[in-house]
Amino acid sequence: MEKYWKIFxxxxxxxxxxxxxxxxxxxxxxxxxxxxxGLMMGVATAAVLVCSNLVISLIKNLVPDKVRIPAFIVxxxxxxxxxxxxxxxWLPALNASLGIFIPLIVVNCILLGRAEAFASKNGIVxxxxxxxxxxxxxxxxxVLLGASRELLGTGRLFGAMIYPEDYGMLLFVLAPGAFIAxxxxxxxxxxxxxxx
Amino acid sequence: xxxxxxxLPNMILSLGAITVAAGALLGWVYTVxxxxxxxxxxxxxxxxxSAVAPKFDNNPxxxxxxxxxxxxxxxxxxAMMGDRLVGAAVKAASFNGxxxxxxxxxxxxxxxxVRDYQVLSQAETPGLGSKMQEWFRDPTGARxxxxxNPGSTSFYVxxxxxxxxDAITAATISSRAFLxxxxxxxxxxxxxxxxxxxxxxxxxxxxxxxxxxxxxxxxKEVKEEKKTEVSxxxxxxxERKDDKKHNERDDRIYFQSPKYKENR
Numbered sequence: 001m002e003k004y005w006k007i008f009x010x011x012x013x014x015x016x017x018x019x020x021x022x023x024x025x026x027x028x029x030x031x032x033x034x035x036x037x038g039l040m041m042g043v044a045t046a047a048v049l050v051c052s053n054l055v056i057s058l059i060k061n062l063v064p065d066k067v068r069i070p071a072f073i074v075x076x077x078x079x080x081x082x083x084x085x086x087x088x089x090w091l092p093a094l095n096a097s098l099g100i101f102i103p104l105i106v107v108n109c110i111l112l113g114r115a116e117a118f119a120s121k122n123g124i125v126x127x128x129x130x131x132x133x134x135x136x137x138x139x140x141x142x143v144l145l146g147a148s149r150e151l152l153g154t155g156r157l158f159g160a161m162i163y164p165e166d167y168g169m170l171l172f173v174l175a176p177g178a179f180i181a182x183x184x185x186x187x188x189x190x191x192x193x194x195x196x
Numbered sequence: 197x198x199x200x201x202x203x204l205p206n207m208i209l210s211l212g213a214i215t216v217a218a219g220a221l222l223g224w225v226y227t228v229x230x231x232x233x234x235x236x237x238x239x240x241x242x243x244x245x246s247a248v249a250p251k252f253d254n255n256p257x258x259x260x261x262x263x264x265x266x267x268x269x270x271x272x273x274x275a276m277m278g279d280r281l282v283g284a285a286v287k288a289a290s291f292n293g294x295x296x297x298x299x300x301x302x303x304x305x306x307x308x309x310v311r312d313y314q315v316l317s318q319a320e321t322p323g324l325g326s327k328m329q330e331w332f333r334d335p336t337g338a339r340x341x342x343x344x345n346p347g348s349t350s351f352y353v354x355x356x357x358x359x360x361x362d363a364i365t366a367a368t369i370s371s372r373a374f375l376x377x378x379x380x381x382x383x384x385x386x387x388x389x390x391x392x393x394x395x396x397x398x399x400x401x402x403x404x405x406x407x408x409x410x411x412x413x414x415x416k417e418v419k420e421e422k423k424t425e426v427s428x429x430x431x432x433x434x435e436r437k438d439d440k441k442h443n444e445r446d447d448r449i450y451f452q453s454p455k456y457k458e459n460r
Contacts, residue, residue: 033322059214064202067211074211078218082225089232092240154323170323 004129011133018141018182019189023109028142029178031101035158038146039139040094044083045105046135051079052111053131056119063120072115073106080106110134141185148181149173240316248303248312249275249285256285261388265380272388281394282306286381287316293373295319298328300374302381307396309345310378318370325370332374338362341375346382351375 017023024045031041055075063071084102087095095102105111114134119127150156153172155163171177200206238257245256252275261272265288273285283306289299296319303311315329332341338354339362352359353371363371389396 061199063210063214064200064206066202067207071211071214074214074218078221081222085225085229085233089229089236092236173322 004125007126008129008133008136011130011135012137012140013189013193015134016137016141016189017110017113017134018138018145019186020193021110021113022186023113024138027101027104027108028145029175029182031098032142032146032149032178033153033173034150034156035143035147037097038142038144041098041101042135042139042142044087044094044098044102045108045110046132046139048076048079048083048105049111049114049135049138050128050131052076053114053119053127054124055079056115057122057124057127060120068120069112069116072112072120076111076115077106110138145178145181145185148185149177152181153177244287244301244314244316245273245275245285248301248314249273250283250303250305250311251275251277252282253277261392263384263387265384268380270380270384272384274388274392274394281389281396283311284385284388286385288377288381288384290373290377290380292369292376293318293320294325294367294369295321298370298373298377300377300381302378304382304385307345308347308382308385309343310341310382312342313378320370321367325364325367327364327367328370328374331364331371332361341378346379347386351379351382 011017013020015021018025018028027041027045032038052072052075056072059071059075080103083105087098087102114130118130122130147157149172150158151162153168153170153174155161155165155168169177172181200210242257249256254274254276256273256275259274259276261274263270263272268289268291270289271287273287274281275283275285283304286302286304287299288302289297291297298318298320299316301314301316303313305311313332318326318328320326320328331339334340338360341351341361344351344360350358350360352375353361353363353368355363355368356372359375361371361375386396388394
């Protein structure tokens with residue numbers, strides 16, 4: 001039991017995809033202009049991550065080593081396309097706010113990284129938990145980054161006004177603010193990890 | 197089970213099986229989601245049309261008329277009452293904004309007066325150009341385009357010669373693109389009415405008037421084109437150099453300058 005908890009927890013703080021591994025930066029910086037967008041992107045990525053980890057750990061013995069990368073990419077791309085079609089059909093609002101970043105989940109390094117480093121070597125339950133952990137960690141990081149950018153940039157949090165927009169620093173909603181906020185968050189997380 | 201060895205037949209079989217399975221799954225999901233996706237797109241379209249166009253009793257979707265202005269596709273959705281033209285919703289786009297394509301659904305009354313508009317998609321700077329959905333309906337000053345007729349009012353930003361619409365503060369490029377879309381939409385609507393032998397109800401009274409302003413506009417159109425060429429060659433900097441008039445406000449400034457705050 002403890003072993004499984006460790007696998008799950010590893011993705012959240014010790015091996016957080018964004019703050020520690022620095023993977024999937026494109027989606028991280030691009031979609032986190034608000035906390036809500038960060039949350040949606042995190043959940044979408046986590047869903048694909050769990051599914052792909054599960055399937056890859058199931059088929060790992062059927063895939064010869066030399067073709068494992070193309071095989072994993074096909075699996076990941078399939079789930080992303082399924083997700084995109086489903087979002088298009090039933091969640092048009094999500095589609096409008098994430099747009100191009102949904103298909104770009106395919107090239108998010110976290111997915112292939114977890115498939116290659118974990119799911120292709122471990123059992124189904126462990127892979128499922130690993131995917132879930134990394135997904136939750138990614139979502140957590142994106143929400144944190146999105147929330148700080150939204151708060152500093154527009155004075156809102158999840159769309160609710162905290163202070164008047166006039167005092168916000170618009171820079172934080174734009175691309176440069178994403179880098180600045182991410183840098184400070186990484187520093188804070190590093191500090192916390194060292195202390196604990 | 198032991199892992200399959202990397203022999204050629206194994207690799208082909210394995211990868212082949214995975215892709216076939218993936219293809220089958222995708223095919224199934226595609227057929228399941230096809231109808232809802234089409235319905236969503238249709239609903240958004242119809243919602244946008246009925247939000248901007250006058251009341252109609254035809255089906256603007258099936259009566260639509262497609263044309264092309266300067267390489268950009270424009271769709272006119274006529275609003276009819278019986279067989280009388282009461283107005284139209286026109287979907288037009290422009291790539292001359294600050295970032296990417298801007299698509300706007302413009303609603304016109306029969307005589308071409310702007311009824312309403314809806315920005316369907318844009319990627320302008322958040323907080324500046326992205327305000328176009330609210331800005332051009334704000335009755336403050338000369339911001340609003342609603343109730344104005346592009347045939348008699350000059351749909352250019354007020355810092356351009358003769359322009360009669362106030363640009364979004366610190367987002368003149370986005371504003372120019374927006375007004376360009378409005379003009380394109382109006383022209384297409386007028387074209388539609390004339391090619392289909394339909395009467396733009398109130399146009400008869402102001403025919404001479406609109407003809408004159410049309411000429412006036414054409415010369416300006418040429419000027420605008422020249423300006424675009426310059427700014428295309430070298431984005432912001434050269435445009436500012438070329439056009440001293442625009443120096444007073446920096447279009448591309450991202451931060452909140454004191455001027456920006458003051459204007460709010």
